[in-house]
Each structure stands twice: as structure tokens, then as C-alpha cells.
Amino acid sequence: MSHDHGLPPKSSVSRWFLTTNHKDIGVLYLITALFFLVFGGVLALLFRLELITPGADLLGQMGYNQAVSTHGLLMVFWFISPFAFGFANYLVPLQIGADDLAFPRLNALSYWLYLFSGLLMGVSFFQGTTFAGGWTMYAPLNTPAYIPGEGLGATSVVLALIMFTAAVTLGSVNFLTTMYRMRAEGLRMRDIPIFSLSINLTVWMMLFAFAALLAALMILASDHILGTTYFQYSIDGTTMATDADNPGASLLWAHLFWFFGHPEVYIVFFPALGVMAECFQTFTGRRLVGRKWFIISMVLVAIQSFVVWMHHMFLTGINLPIKTIFMATTIGISLPFDLMVFSLIYTMAKGRVRFTTPFLFSLGALILFIIGGITGVFLGAIVLDYQFRGTYWVVAHFHYVMVAGATALFGGLYYWYPKITGKMYNERLGQIQFGVYFLGFNLLYFPMFIAWETPRRVFVYPESLQIWHSMATVGGFILGASFLLMFYNLFVSLWRGEDAGDNPWAYATSAEWAVSSPPPLENFPGVPSYATGKLEFLDDETVAERTERASGAGHGHAATDGGTAADGGAVTTRAAATATAMEPAHETAGEEHASHASFWPFLVSLGGFVTFLGLSGVRTGSVVYLSMAAIGGLVTFGSLFGMTREPFHAPEMAIAERWPFSSVEKMKLGMWTFLASDIVLFGAFIGSYAFVRVAYGWTAWHHDLIPAEHVTMPGLINTYLLLTSSFLVVLAMVAAERESKRGTVAALVGTFALGVGFLINKGLEWQHLFHIHSEAFPNGWNLSTNIASSTFYLTTGLHGAHVTIGLIICAYMAVRAWNGAYQGDDRAIEYFGLYWHFVDIVWLFLFPLFYIL
Amino acid sequence: MDWKGYTVIYVVLFAFATAQAVVEFAGLVESAYWIAFAVIMVLSVIKAVGVAAYYQHLRWEPRAVTYLVVGGTVAALALTGAAAYSIL
Structure with missing residues (x-):
């Protein structure tokens, strides 16, 4: 069957480069994330060896700093979340009744960008040294002037993180669109299995939080490559001694990073919470006690997570009132967590517990999280934080939280291993691994609470604390050894394990257990529906009937969110499709024609990898790096074009639950979701501008830092050009609706011409400003001149890049319109218009902020 | 919405953009900065809402x-x- 979809069998290596199927991608995520766990874990063992004695005598100073920094970055970015998203990829479509994610190729692209971003991280070690300034990358230690040597490895790390963030953003858009457009009929949002619900809230946080990180990283990359001066102090001849012209440099990074960083804690932990809840339900045989309140608590945490970030900045120069507010919000966020913890404990108390390996890991995770949570409250109190900040208390606390999350995910690996492989692992060995793991974990991290006075990220410490550090090192190796047991168990069980059957766990009720292990390529034997209150698989005929009925009612699909759907439940299968099954039903149901293979996502990502590797060294002027950047850029662009031209069918479900986006077609919802993320990206750029300007002095800024030659008129002309181009896009829609080919083409060509005019005008303006010779600016006003010029060129440059991308799409559409496309169907123009109007809206704020005020 | 409606929105947006520049050309930014700031930003917000509501069709979503x-x-x-x- 798989050959019908252009997908080779699983035994073929080429399948894994081609596949866009969510289950394959899930497996790829899981394996790749485990690789990065080993990578980051080996680094941790190395610096734990270093810490056996209080001096840098094994790795050396720079080696230690690199190992610590890379360990943090790999574990937080390349291991925990991607590991969770391995499960999310595999399970969310199965749990909600979809046959794949909404945009399968985009999903594959996310994975390959993730993999290549990790490889770029690895390559950075071979560019002299990699980044060594800690995983939080505080400014100004993250800028080239403060990095020893050429710092190319550090630049690669920044670019790798950008690539990773791009993968995350695409993934967020994909998951949200999937979960709001592809739920089985009758499956309300509140009734989807708790793991999928946790992923839903996770991707909401990711959508906004990672956009702020992307802004921070793009600005940092610009400081590295283009020479802007956001995060470094003023360049006074050859020294960088003063902070006269950019007093906000360090704090800006802290704000941007922690606006992302604190939601990131929950981004990491929520999927683990979902796994814990699933395992608690299954292995106690009880529905989660207080399920509704558990969900409400998660929603509250997801929202609150965006208003606690400054508790990471209590020791900076921010004012006391804001510290007080953030102390209150931080203590407040612990309350919904209390409720969730009690819900899990009470579920356990009310049920009959079976101590299987997945449950042991889930219970262990809960215990560790309680310790991590309580010790974290200390850090949320300003006065205590003054003492604990920068010590091993913080290290111990966040490992008890983050690795508690990882502990639950390892439980998830055992829990879903039979579903993914069709084989059962060795239960006894799994239980032994848990024992070794739990012992090693606590021996590693608990002594850090006792030795809390050890300064964080430093390889020297008082000799009196050596015993605790030695214990921690032993614990680290025991923890590491436990993974050997896990890998052995899971690997050997692939061949020797007993067949798991569809559902090896009594009381597991979510929909993935209703299909074979592993599930077939198309997931279900029919179209899943919960309309009757239990899971059914509808045949094509029934689907066609319901589609017609819904169309007759004027909805086009089942659009309500009513019904009494269950979290899984009994399974019945309606009569199989017969020869009379209607073709249109096949078409819309997508059961026969969905595509599953594309090579382009791999190629786009490979091109991106080469481009970024090249960009990391362009500031040296090296021909090798320049060539890589150019060739990589061509490969990326060419592959994107190839992907656009490739026939690939990912149909919408014929009947599905789509509240609250029932009338928003999936491409449109995907575009809007992406734009919401872009709003935060531009918001963070504009916010950065506002912040450094406030730090400098809002009104003095214009007089001190901006030349008289920077006038309003070029901005006003560009405003007129963009407004007019936006007007022409809506006229193109009107013309397409009226099936006026000439009108459509004329409007699109007009849009293109005005956009080009915008860029030319901007280019002329920039040239002029680069070459002014005034008393205040004798060497012109360029990217490095001062913080005002940096903000001006980078923010309007980012906008210009958006215009350029829009123009490429516009040119492509104009050619297609010329060939007769879009007539009578203006949706594609509308979706492009959503982007183009957004670019217009951004300019409506850039114009006054950068040209008038 | 038909082309006439879109045109009306366009004319309003064009006029508001001009008004923002006029605020500066009239010297208000120099003489009363924060009043000028408020006027100009409010105009930008109105323009942005107009584009989102009508050109991006948020009103009908x-x-x-x-x-x-x-x-x-x-x-x-x-x-x-x-x-x-x-x-x-």
C-alpha cells in the first residue's frame, strides 16, 4: 500500500529522507532527540569529572565553559522539546482522529531544519571554539568583541538557534492548524486526550515565545555579522570601554531572552505533564480527578507564563515596583500547579495502581517536580533570590524541574513503545532502569542543594564542598549508566520483544490504542467520528451522506462543537466501503490520494545549513565562507521553488470538528497563525527599539544620534507606495472574483511595481545616509555608527526583507494569473494579501517611529 | 466588499498618512512633542485597524x-x- 503513495518501505533508507508522514517524522524526532541527549549528556559527564576537584585541570578553562554552555543549549533546545514533539508528531493526529498533520511537507521541513540546526551546533566546535558564554547567552558576552578568538563558532551557534527557532515556528503553525481543523467529528477541544491538550497549549506558548527569541537571535546575529551594536557598548576607537551611547544593551537581551525563557520552562514541561496524566489515568484505571480544573489550570499557566519573566532579573537594575509585581505573578503561577499536582495525587489515591515502568517514571517525575517546584518558590521571592541567584541552588532547582519533565517523557517512551514498534519491552529491565535512574538523578542533583554556595558556571569552588561535588559526579555516571539499560532494552526488544497487540495496557482509552501497532500509513480503517459519543470509523458512504447533509444545511462541514465526545472509549467499525462508494467522498475524505513523500524539505534544510555555515564566517571575507553562503542560498531558494511546483495533495477532512475556526480554511488559518507569530517578531523588534531609546532618553535620542539628513519625506513616499500596493491587492481579488484575467494581472503587476519602487526608494535613502559628511557624523551614518542607526537599519531592513519575500510571491502569482490562474477563485490572492497587508501595517508603525518621532 | 468600498478605505488611509506628516511639517513635534506623539500614534492605530478589518477581512472572519x-x-x-x- 505504501508504494501507492510514492513512499518506499521502512527498511529502505530513502524512505526516511522522503517521508512526510507524521508517524515517520515522529520516530525521526525521537531518535534524533535521543542522539542529542547523548551528546549533551557526555558533555555533562565531562564537566562533572572536571568538578571532582575545585580547579580546571581536565578540560581547561575554555573547554569547561564550552562544555557547560553547549550542554545547556543542547538539552534545552535540541533534546527535551524535540523529544516531546516526537511523541506529539506520532500521537496527536492519532489521538484527535486526523490522518496526518495539516501541512505534511511543512512538518518534514520542521524536522530537517531541526536536525541540520543541531548539526550546525556540532560543526561550531570545529570553528576554533564554540559558544562559551552560558546557555542564557547574556550580553555583552554574546557579542564578538567579548568572545575570544574569531568567534565564528559562536556565530554558528546563534545561527543554529535561528534555524531551530524557524523549525519550531513552522511546527507551531502546523500543530495549531491541525488541532483546530482536523479533529474527528464530535470531538470537542475540551475532550481531546490530555496529552494532545498539553501539546495544544505548548504550541500556543511556542508560537509567541519563540517569536521573541527569534527577534533576539536575529538582532544578535546582526551584531555578529552586520556590525550593528544592539548588545555591545559603544565603540570608542579600538576599545569598548564605555556604555555611553547604549545603556540598555545588557538589559535588552535579558528582557528578550527571558520573555521567551520563562514560557520555555512550561513549553518543556507541559508535554511531560500530558504524559504523566495519560500514564496516571491508564495505570490507576481512573479518569483524571478534576480533569476540567486540571485543564483550566494548564490554560492559566500558559497565559501567566508570559508575565513572570522578570523574576530572572531580580539582580539587575530594574526598578523595585516592577520586581514586586513580578514576584507576585511568579508566586501566583505556582497555584495552578498545586492544583495539577493534587489532581495527579488524588487520581492515584482513588485508583488501583499498577507499577509498570511508564507509571514508575511518571510517579518519579511528579516527586522530582514537587521538589523542583518548592525550591523554585524560593527564587521567586526577591530577598531570597538576592542570595540564591547565580548559585548551585538555581542549578539544582531547574534540573529538578526540567529533568523531571524529561523523566516523564522517558515514561512516555516506554508507554508508547509498544504502539510505535508493535513490540513489548522487557518490563523487569525497565523497572530496574527506573531504580538506577532515580538513584542517579537524586545523587547527582540533591547534593547541589547542600553545596548551593558553589558559584554557578564556575569550575572553582570551596574545598569544603568537594564531597558534595564528588557525590554529584558519581550520581551523574549512575544516571548515565541507566540510559545504557534503556537503550539496550528498547533496542533488543525490537527483535526479541513479544508482539504488543493493538492495546497492551488495560484502561488505555485514547484513540491511538484503537488501531494496530504500529498504525497503518493512513491511521484509521475509516473516517473517525465521536458523533455518537464513542469512537466509530465511518465508511465513505456515510461520510458522503453527512457531507451532503452538512452542505445542504449551508455549512459545508460539521461545524458545531457539540455532542458528548469521549476521551477515547469503545470502538465500533461501520460496514466497510463497498464498490459503490462515491468518488467525491474519496476525494474530500482524502483516504485514497493523500501524498506522503517529498524530497524538497530535506533539500531546503540542507541549503539552509550550508547558507548559515557560510554566513557564520562572511565577516572574515573568506572566499570559502562567502561561496558557501551563496551556494547554500541558491540551493535553498531553488528547493523552495521546487517544493512550490511539486504536486502534493494534503486534503482537508470531509467532516471534522473545527471550533472555533469552522469557516476558516486551513491555508488561511495557517497564514493567520503565522502572522500572529510575526506580530510578536516585529513587536519584539519595535519593543527593542523603544527599550533602548527609553534607556538612552526618549527625546534626546533624536537630537543626539540621528543626523539632520534623515528626513520624513522618503518614509512618507514609501507609505504612499505601500498603501497603494495594498489597495491593488484587494483590487486583484475583486478582478479574480469577476474572472477578469486582465484586471487580475494588471493589479498584481501594479503591486509588484510599487513594491519594487518601495525598495528602490529605500535603497536610495540608505545610500544617502551611509555617505553623509556632517560635523556630527563625519563618516556617514551606517549600521555601526550608533544604537539609533542600528535600530533604524535593522528594523526597516527586516521589514524590507518581508517586502522582498512578498515580491517574489507576487511575481510568481502574476505569472500564474497571466496563464489563467485564480479566475473565479480568489483564495490564493487573499492569502497572499493577508501577508502583504500585514507588511503594510508594520510599516504604518515604522514610519512614524523611525521618521517622525 | 466591492471595489468602491475598498477605494474609500484607501482614500482614508492615504489622508491619515498625509496628516501624520503634516503634524511634523507644522512643527508640532518640536513644539509639543508628546501631543504630536499621541496624535501620530493614534492615527497609525486607526490605519492599522482599518487595513486589518477591511483589507484583511477580519470583520467578516x-x-x-x-x-x-x-x-x-x-x-x-x-x-x-x-x-x-x-x-x-
Whole structure:
């Protein structure tokens, strides 16, 4: 069957480069994330060896700093979340009744960008040294002037993180669109299995939080490559001694990073919470006690997570009132967590517990999280934080939280291993691994609470604390050894394990257990529906009937969110499709024609990898790096074009639950979701501008830092050009609706011409400003001149890049319109218009902020 | 919405953009900076809402799409506002 979809069998290596199927991608995520766990874990063992004695005598100073920094970055970015998203990829479509994610190729692209971003991280070690300034990358230690040597490895790390963030953003858009457009009929949002619900809230946080990180990283990359001066102090001849012209440099990074960083804690932990809840339900045989309140608590945490970030900045120069507010919000966020913890404990108390390996890991995770949570409250109190900040208390606390999350995910690996492989692992060995793991974990991290006075990220410490550090090192190796047991168990069980059957766990009720292990390529034997209150698989005929009925009612699909759907439940299968099954039903149901293979996502990502590797060294002027950047850029662009031209069918479900986006077609919802993320990206750029300007002095800024030659008129002309181009896009829609080919083409060509005019005008303006010779600016006003010029060129440059991308799409559409496309169907123009109007809206704020005020 | 409606919106947007420049050309930015700031930013907000509501058709989409956009905007404003306030 798989050959019908252009997908080779699983035994073929080429399948894994081609596949866009969510289950394959899930497996790829899981394996790749485990690789990065080993990578980051080996680094941790190395610096734990270093810490056996209080001096840098094994790795050396720079080696230690690199190992610590890379360990943090790999574990937080390349291991925990991607590991969770391995499960999310595999399970969310199965749990909600979809046959794949909404945009399968985009999903594959996310994975390959993730993999290549990790490889770029690895390559950075071979560019002299990699980044060594800690995983939080505080400014100004993250800028080239403060990095020893050429710092190319550090630049690669920044670019790798950008690539990773791009993968995350695409993934967020994909998951949200999937979960709001592809739920089985009758499956309300509140009734989807708790793991999928946790992923839903996770991707909401990711959508906004990672956009702020992307802004921070793009600005940092610009400081590295283009020479802007956001995060470094003023360049006074050859020294960088003063902070006269950019007093906000360090704090800006802290704000941007922690606006992302604190939601990131929950981004990491929520999927683990979902796994814990699933395992608690299954292995106690009880529905989660207080399920509704558990969900409400998660929603509250997801929202609150965006208003606690400054508790990471209590020791900076921010004012006391804001510290007080953030102390209150931080203590407040612990309350919904209390409720969730009690819900899990009470579920356990009310049920009959079976101590299987997945449950042991889930219970262990809960215990560790309680310790991590309580010790974290200390850090949320300003006065205590003054003492604990920068010590091993913080290290111990966040490992008890983050690795508690990882502990639950390892439980998830055992829990879903039979579903993914069709084989059962060795239960006894799994239980032994848990024992070794739990012992090693606590021996590693608990002594850090006792030795809390050890300064964080430093390889020297008082000799009196050596015993605790030695214990921690032993614990680290025991923890590491436990993974050997896990890998052995899971690997050997692939061949020797007993067949798991569809559902090896009594009381597991979510929909993935209703299909074979592993599930077939198309997931279900029919179209899943919960309309009757239990899971059914509808045949094509029934689907066609319901589609017609819904169309007759004027909805086009089942659009309500009513019904009494269950979290899984009994399974019945309606009569199989017969020869009379209607073709249109096949078409819309997508059961026969969905595509599953594309090579382009791999190629786009490979091109991106080469481009970024090249960009990391362009500031040296090296021909090798320049060539890589150019060739990589061509490969990326060419592959994107190839992907656009490739026939690939990912149909919408014929009947599905789509509240609250029932009338928003999936491409449109995907575009809007992406734009919401872009709003935060531009918001963070504009916010950065506002912040450094406030730090400098809002009104003095214009007089001190901006030349008289920077006038309003070029901005006003560009405003007129963009407004007019936006007007022409809506006229193109009107013309397409009226099936006026000439009108459509004329409007699109007009849009293109005005956009080009915008860029030319901007280019002329920039040239002029680069070459002014005034008393205040004798060497012109360029990217490095001062913080005002940096903000001006980078923010309007980012906008210009958006215009350029829009123009490429516009040119492509104009050619297609010329060939007769879009007539009578203006949706594609509308979706492009959503982007183009957004670019217009951004300019409506850039114009006054950068040209008038 | 037909082309006439879109045209009316366009004319209003064009006029508001001009008005923003006129505020500066009239010298208000120099003489009464914060009044000029308020006027210009309010005009920008009105223009942005106009483009979103009519050109991006938010008026005719389910309210949830507007919440999505407002969510992103609130996040960006929270970051900007709280960060700027923290150093006042």
C-alpha cells in the first residue's frame, strides 16, 4: 500500500529522507532527540569529572565553559522539546482522529531544519571554539568583541538557534492548524486526550515565545555579522570601554531572552505533564480527578507564563515596583500547579495502581517536580533570590524541574513503545532502569542543594564542598549508566520483544490504542467520528451522506462543537466501503490520494545549513565562507521553488470538528497563525527599539544620534507606495472574483511595481545616509555608527526583507494569473494579501517611529 | 466588499498618512512633542485597524481570528511596555 503513495518501505533508507508522514517524522524526532541527549549528556559527564576537584585541570578553562554552555543549549533546545514533539508528531493526529498533520511537507521541513540546526551546533566546535558564554547567552558576552578568538563558532551557534527557532515556528503553525481543523467529528477541544491538550497549549506558548527569541537571535546575529551594536557598548576607537551611547544593551537581551525563557520552562514541561496524566489515568484505571480544573489550570499557566519573566532579573537594575509585581505573578503561577499536582495525587489515591515502568517514571517525575517546584518558590521571592541567584541552588532547582519533565517523557517512551514498534519491552529491565535512574538523578542533583554556595558556571569552588561535588559526579555516571539499560532494552526488544497487540495496557482509552501497532500509513480503517459519543470509523458512504447533509444545511462541514465526545472509549467499525462508494467522498475524505513523500524539505534544510555555515564566517571575507553562503542560498531558494511546483495533495477532512475556526480554511488559518507569530517578531523588534531609546532618553535620542539628513519625506513616499500596493491587492481579488484575467494581472503587476519602487526608494535613502559628511557624523551614518542607526537599519531592513519575500510571491502569482490562474477563485490572492497587508501595517508603525518621532 | 468600498478605505488611509506628516511639517513635534506623539500614534492605530478589518477581512472572519491577532499584539505590547517601565 505504501508504494501507492510514492513512499518506499521502512527498511529502505530513502524512505526516511522522503517521508512526510507524521508517524515517520515522529520516530525521526525521537531518535534524533535521543542522539542529542547523548551528546549533551557526555558533555555533562565531562564537566562533572572536571568538578571532582575545585580547579580546571581536565578540560581547561575554555573547554569547561564550552562544555557547560553547549550542554545547556543542547538539552534545552535540541533534546527535551524535540523529544516531546516526537511523541506529539506520532500521537496527536492519532489521538484527535486526523490522518496526518495539516501541512505534511511543512512538518518534514520542521524536522530537517531541526536536525541540520543541531548539526550546525556540532560543526561550531570545529570553528576554533564554540559558544562559551552560558546557555542564557547574556550580553555583552554574546557579542564578538567579548568572545575570544574569531568567534565564528559562536556565530554558528546563534545561527543554529535561528534555524531551530524557524523549525519550531513552522511546527507551531502546523500543530495549531491541525488541532483546530482536523479533529474527528464530535470531538470537542475540551475532550481531546490530555496529552494532545498539553501539546495544544505548548504550541500556543511556542508560537509567541519563540517569536521573541527569534527577534533576539536575529538582532544578535546582526551584531555578529552586520556590525550593528544592539548588545555591545559603544565603540570608542579600538576599545569598548564605555556604555555611553547604549545603556540598555545588557538589559535588552535579558528582557528578550527571558520573555521567551520563562514560557520555555512550561513549553518543556507541559508535554511531560500530558504524559504523566495519560500514564496516571491508564495505570490507576481512573479518569483524571478534576480533569476540567486540571485543564483550566494548564490554560492559566500558559497565559501567566508570559508575565513572570522578570523574576530572572531580580539582580539587575530594574526598578523595585516592577520586581514586586513580578514576584507576585511568579508566586501566583505556582497555584495552578498545586492544583495539577493534587489532581495527579488524588487520581492515584482513588485508583488501583499498577507499577509498570511508564507509571514508575511518571510517579518519579511528579516527586522530582514537587521538589523542583518548592525550591523554585524560593527564587521567586526577591530577598531570597538576592542570595540564591547565580548559585548551585538555581542549578539544582531547574534540573529538578526540567529533568523531571524529561523523566516523564522517558515514561512516555516506554508507554508508547509498544504502539510505535508493535513490540513489548522487557518490563523487569525497565523497572530496574527506573531504580538506577532515580538513584542517579537524586545523587547527582540533591547534593547541589547542600553545596548551593558553589558559584554557578564556575569550575572553582570551596574545598569544603568537594564531597558534595564528588557525590554529584558519581550520581551523574549512575544516571548515565541507566540510559545504557534503556537503550539496550528498547533496542533488543525490537527483535526479541513479544508482539504488543493493538492495546497492551488495560484502561488505555485514547484513540491511538484503537488501531494496530504500529498504525497503518493512513491511521484509521475509516473516517473517525465521536458523533455518537464513542469512537466509530465511518465508511465513505456515510461520510458522503453527512457531507451532503452538512452542505445542504449551508455549512459545508460539521461545524458545531457539540455532542458528548469521549476521551477515547469503545470502538465500533461501520460496514466497510463497498464498490459503490462515491468518488467525491474519496476525494474530500482524502483516504485514497493523500501524498506522503517529498524530497524538497530535506533539500531546503540542507541549503539552509550550508547558507548559515557560510554566513557564520562572511565577516572574515573568506572566499570559502562567502561561496558557501551563496551556494547554500541558491540551493535553498531553488528547493523552495521546487517544493512550490511539486504536486502534493494534503486534503482537508470531509467532516471534522473545527471550533472555533469552522469557516476558516486551513491555508488561511495557517497564514493567520503565522502572522500572529510575526506580530510578536516585529513587536519584539519595535519593543527593542523603544527599550533602548527609553534607556538612552526618549527625546534626546533624536537630537543626539540621528543626523539632520534623515528626513520624513522618503518614509512618507514609501507609505504612499505601500498603501497603494495594498489597495491593488484587494483590487486583484475583486478582478479574480469577476474572472477578469486582465484586471487580475494588471493589479498584481501594479503591486509588484510599487513594491519594487518601495525598495528602490529605500535603497536610495540608505545610500544617502551611509555617505553623509556632517560635523556630527563625519563618516556617514551606517549600521555601526550608533544604537539609533542600528535600530533604524535593522528594523526597516527586516521589514524590507518581508517586502522582498512578498515580491517574489507576487511575481510568481502574476505569472500564474497571466496563464489563467485564480479566475473565479480568489483564495490564493487573499492569502497572499493577508501577508502583504500585514507588511503594510508594520510599516504604518515604522514610519512614524523611525521618521517622525 | 466591492471595489468602491475598498477605494474609500484607501482614500482614508492615504489622508491619515498625509496628516501624520503634516503634524511634523507644522512643527508640532518640536513644539509639543508628546501631543504630536499621541496624535501620530493614534492615527497609525486607526490605519492599522482599518487595513486589518477591511483589507484583511477580519470583520467578516470568526471572532476567534481577531482574538488570535489580538493575542500576538498583547504579547508584544506586554514585552514592550513592561520592559520599558522596568527602567523608568
